[in-house]
Amino acid sequence: MASSQSSLNQPKFTAGDLEQQTAQLDLETEEFDYSKRSQWLRAAVLGANDGLVSTASLMMGVGAVKQDIKVMILTGFAGLVAGACSMAIGEFVSVYSQLDIELAQIRREKMKRENGAVAVIAALDDEKDEKDGLPNPLQAAAASALAFSVGAMVPLLAASFIKDYKVRLWAVVAAVSLALAVFGWLGAVLGKAPTVKSAARVLIGGWLAMAVTFGLTKLIGSSGL
Known part of the structure; x- marks a missing residue:
């Protein structure tokens, strides 16, 4: 009698509950995958934005004192x-350091659970298996x-x-402004931030970088230094 009463008190799961849990699990998986994808996509957008602003500012600075198109293009x-090589080397060193840290952490965690030479060999084998991720x-x-190259x-x-x-300078400013707005909007979408504010912030930052570089180079060039 008690067993039958306890069985009646147990919660009952319907097909709708199962479908709801499955949908929730799929949603969490999709959000997790989106988060992983958005990280490297956002990094790519930031790298392109860096190449855009730095190269445009450099060209505007040289264009402030040299009107020759060949000088500006070169x-x-x-x-x-130079920027692409610097970005590649810096990212390689940074990620390699992170890789060494994560591999060392994996090795320590494996060795904590077991002791002895057999555990060391097993930890190294597991390290090879997990290195792919x-x-x-x-x-x-x-x-x-x-x-960086795409932005530059x-x-x-x-x-x-x-x-x-003069037309060349304004063409550079116009093209860079459009690209800055697009990169700012795309970075905001990937980071789930307000698109208008993010695009405006990136655009104004790029304008300031080009204006400061142009103005200071013009000032130094006109002073005869």
């Missing part, structure tokens, strides 16, 4: 190559260099086919 190309320094370096190509392409000095 300066922008040098900035693209850890960050890849070469991939991170290549992605950073590529993202915008001012280069905008200035490459315009011989008139």
Whole structure:
């Protein structure tokens, strides 16, 4: 009698409850996958934005004292190559350091559960198996260099086919402004932040970088230093 009463008091699960739990699990999985994807996508957007602003500012600075199109293009190309190499090397070193830390942590956790030489060998084997899911320094370096190069190509392409000095400067500013707005909007979407404020912040920051570089270079160039 008691057993039958306890069985009646037990919660009953219907097909609707099972479907709801399954849908919730799928939603959590999708959100987790989106979070992982958004991290490297957002990093790529930031890298492209860095290449855009730094190269455009460098070209505007040189353009403040040199009106020759070849000088501006060569300066922008040098900035693209130097910046891409710097980003790649910096990202490679950073990710490799993170990889060493995570591998050491995996080894310590494995050895805590067991003792002896057999545990050491097992920990090294597990480390090899889990290494596939850890960050890849070469991939991170290549992605950073590529993202920087994509952003740096915008001012280069905008200035490459315009011989008139003033028109060329305004073309660079216009192309960079449009790209900054797009990158700011995309970064906000990936980070689930307000799009208008983020785009405006990135756009104003890029304008300030170009204006400061142009103004200071113009000032130093006009003083004869």
